[in-house]
Amino acid sequence: MTERAFTPGVLARANLRRRPFRSAGLAGLVALFTFVLFGGTILNENLSRGLDSLAGRLGADLLIVPYGYEKETQAALLRGEPSTFYLKADLLDKVRGAPGVVQASPQFFLASLNASCCTAQVQIIGYDPESDFLIRPWTRGNLAALEKGQVVVGSRIIPAVGEELTLFGVGFAVAAKMEATGMGFDTSVFMSLDDVYELMVKGGLAEGDLSQINAFISSIALKTSPDFAPRDVGNELMRRHALDYNLDLVLTKNLLSDISVSLKNFSSFIWVLAAFLWLLAMIVMSVVFSVALNERQREFSLLRILGATRGWLGRLILHEASYIGFGGAALGLAGAAVIIFPFSTLIFQSIGLPHLRLSGLTVLAYGLAAFILAGAAGPLASLYSVLSITRFDIYPTLREGE
Amino acid sequence: MLLEVTRLSKKYTRGGRDFPAVDNLSLSLERGGFICLLGRSGSGKSTFLNMLAGLLTPDAGKISFDGLDIFSLDDRARTLWRNDKLGYVPQGASLLSNLSALDNVRLPYHLGSRKGGSLKKARGLMSDLGLAKVEKSYPPALSGGEMRRVALARAMMNEPELIIADEPTSDLDSETAREIAELFTLLNDRGCAFLLATHDLELSRHGRVLKISDGRLLSD
Ligand SMILES: Nc1ncnc2c1ncn2[C@@H]1O[C@H](COP(=O)(O)OP(=O)(O)OP(=O)(O)O)[C@@H](O)[C@H]1O
Ligand SMILES: [Mg+2]
Numbered sequence: 001m002t003e004r005a006f007t008p009g010v011l012a013r014a015n016l017r018r019r020p021f022r023s024a025g026l027a028g029l030v031a032l033f034t035f036v037l038f039g040g041t042i043l044n045e046n047l048s049r050g051l052d053s054l055a056g057r058l059g060a061d062l063l064i065v066p067y068g069y070e071k072e073t074q075a076a077l078l079r080g081e082p083s084t085f086y087l088k089a090d091l092l093d094k095v096r097g098a099p100g101v102v103q104a105s106p107q108f109f110l111a112s113l114n115a116s117c118c119t120a121q122v123q124i125i126g127y128d129p130e131s132d133f134l135i136r137p138w139t140r141g142n143l144a145a146l147e148k149g150q151v152v153v154g155s156r157i158i159p160a161v162g163e164e165l166t167l168f169g170v171g172f173a174v175a176a177k178m179e180a181t182g183m184g185f186d187t188s189v190f191m192s193l194d195d196v197y198e199l200m201v202k203g204g205l206a207e208g209d210l211s212q213i214n215a216f217i218s219s220i221a222l223k224t225s226p227d228f229a230p231r232d233v234g235n236e237l238m239r240r241h242a243l244d245y246n247l248d249l250v251l252t253k254n255l256l257s258d259i260s261v262s263l264k265n266f267s268s269f270i271w272v273l274a275a276f277l278w279l280l281a282m283i284v285m286s287v288v289f290s291v292a293l294n295e296r297q298r299e300f301s302l303l304r305i306l307g308a309t310r311g312w313l314g315r316l317i318l319h320e321a322s323y324i325g326f327g328g329a330a331l332g333l334a335g336a337a338v339i340i341f342p343f344s345t346l347i348f349q350s351i352g353l354p355h356l357r358l359s360g361l362t363v364l365a366y367g368l369a370a371f372i373l374a375g376a377a378g379p380l381a382s383l384y385s386v387l388s389i390t391r392f393d394i395y396p397t398l399r400e401g402e
Numbered sequence: 403m404l405l406e407v408t409r410l411s412k413k414y415t416r417g418g419r420d421f422p423a424v425d426n427l428s429l430s431l432e433r434g435g436f437i438c439l440l441g442r443s444g445s446g447k448s449t450f451l452n453m454l455a456g457l458l459t460p461d462a463g464k465i466s467f468d469g470l471d472i473f474s475l476d477d478r479a480r481t482l483w484r485n486d487k488l489g490y491v492p493q494g495a496s497l498l499s500n501l502s503a504l505d506n507v508r509l510p511y512h513l514g515s516r517k518g519g520s521l522k523k524a525r526g527l528m529s530d531l532g533l534a535k536v537e538k539s540y541p542p543a544l545s546g547g548e549m550r551r552v553a554l555a556r557a558m559m560n561e562p563e564l565i566i567a568d569e570p571t572s573d574l575d576s577e578t579a580r581e582i583a584e585l586f587t588l589l590n591d592r593g594c595a596f597l598l599a600t601h602d603l604e605l606s607r608h609g610r611v612l613k614i615s616d617g618r619l620l621s622d
Pocket of ligand 1: 396414415416423441442443444445446447448449450493
């Protein structure tokens with residue numbers, strides 16, 4: 001048997017073990033704070049990185065959509081809520097020649113009501129593989145050209161590359177899969193415009209005469225020249241075509257700024273909650289420690305009688321508080337890891353915002369920061385107790401503690 | 403002389419007026435000596451003993467231990483002096499309830515700057531005092547007599563030159579009190595000086611008896 005010397009740490013552990021409820025209660029409070037702080041920042045960071053990467057990779061500066069369909073476009077792109085809307089296709093050529101427009105590529109949005117692949121509704125997006133710059137950057141592997149009857153599917157669509165996907169009774173071959181984008185693309189199926197038109201006719205998906213359906217598209221994605229401000233390019237296009245075509249413009253920056261606002265709200269909520277919990281933990285611990293200091297006057301005096309110096313007692317109290325603080329913090333981190341990581345997909349899905357997973361190193365760094373901040377609440381709360389131990393003679397304190 | 407106390411005084415305030423709890427008290431104790439302070443409740447025994455142990459600052463007078471004026475030391479030095487030279491058994495329950503009996507006995511050894519282990523020594527002391535069976539017990543599970551013996555073993559741990567015990571046999575039955583008294587004689591024979599406060603006449607059969615009343619010595 002190896003023999004342990006009685007350091008302040010060893011005695012602190014013995015003291016905490018003999019008061020399990022008090023110790024666990026305080027540690028639980030710190031754990032709760034750590035959980036909220038760590039879990040909250042991780043969620044928050046996930047979302048804001050998702051947003052950043054979205055902004056960086058959403059190659060388009062401008063989207064032209066039918067008047068009044070801004071919201072639908074946003075919902076379709078970001079949340080994957082299926083929607084259908086039309087714009088006359090001959091606009092495309094006119095836009096291509098406009099000043100400041102570098103690239104223009106059309107899309108056709110088609111909401112599917114049921115598809116054999118998925119339980120949820122799928123957004124079918126027709127696009128022009130030749131002029132496309134919106135979908136390609138996300139496509140995994142090297143897709144040379146999209147043949148007729150082939151589709152590119154979002155990361156959360158089930159069939160794998162080489163398998164078949166049936167939409168409205170028509171079979172399609174999955175030619176490529178996309179990377180996770182954290183937005184509506186993940187639950188979308190992409191095919192050539194011609195295939196979408198054909199699918200609409202075959203599936204009887206629209207009322208009336210469909211022979212002219214290929215004269216319509218849903219939106220045009222534009223890339224503007226760096227010499228022009230996207231807003232100016234948009235204003236010029238509106239001036240020229242808004243009346244004839246009943247247009248609306250979506251500045252992709254603005255599209256994202258809506259989410260930025262809700263994200264900011266979310267993160268300020270997390271910060272306020274975390275700050276509140278930290279303060280609460282500090283106050284409760286300070287009160288409990290100073291009450292305990294009174295209750296334990298006899299115990300501390302006995303230690304002094306046996307030869308413990310003030311410094312030794314101070315270290316004892318600091319150790320107890322640190323075990324509670326850092327123990328609680330570790331507990332909170334473990335809780336966050338157990339609850340947040342396995343369910344993160346579910347959580348993000350219900351929030352319905354683009355998100356990206358953080359690297360392990362980043363998570364570790366945030367964990368460490370939360371651990372230190374939360375753990376330090378223990379020793380900080382005990383500081384008053386440490387400073388106020390027996391400035392007086394030991395004997396009167398011993399008697400008061402009786 | 404191991405201990406020289408000269409004209410020691412301590413006043414307390416009661417009902418707005420000062421009164422002397424210890425009044426100009428002088429006393430000396432040789433190495434290996436044995437003194438029993440006998441006095442009624444409220445006569446000032448505890449106040450006196452606590453000043454001797456450096457736990458209470460006197461209003462006047464001097465305590466010199468082995469030639470050292472203990473109140474000339476700062477708090478830290480006095481604490482370490484007490485840890486090293488003095489075994490003090492306070493009045494009433496004095497064990498740390500979060501530690502086992504064995505750990506209570508070991509603790510003082512580790513409060514100074516001693517190297518090495520305390521286990522063997524603590525076990526030896528405990529079996530000397532008939533405490534081998536309760537080593538692992540926590541104080542709430544000990545009888546009154548066992549608690550006193552553990553406190554005594556703890557006071558012995560650092561091989562002090564003097565043990566001061568405040569009412570070591572109060573609330574004990576006469577049989578147990580006699581056992582404790584025999585222990586004192588045994589330890590005193592090994593060379594440790596004793597200063598006891600008691601109103602137990604049985605205990606006062608040992609050593610030199612000093613009677614204290616209203617903070618003054620009646621006979622010496
Ligand atoms: N902190 C204090 N403030 C005021 N009076 C005190 C204080 N401590 C002790 N006294 C009083 O001083 C007197 C001496 O007290 P002390 O405890 O030294 O007596 P004692 O001889 O040890 O008594 P007992 O045998 O009951 O333990 C008593 O009258 C007591 O009421
Ligand atoms: Mg007393």
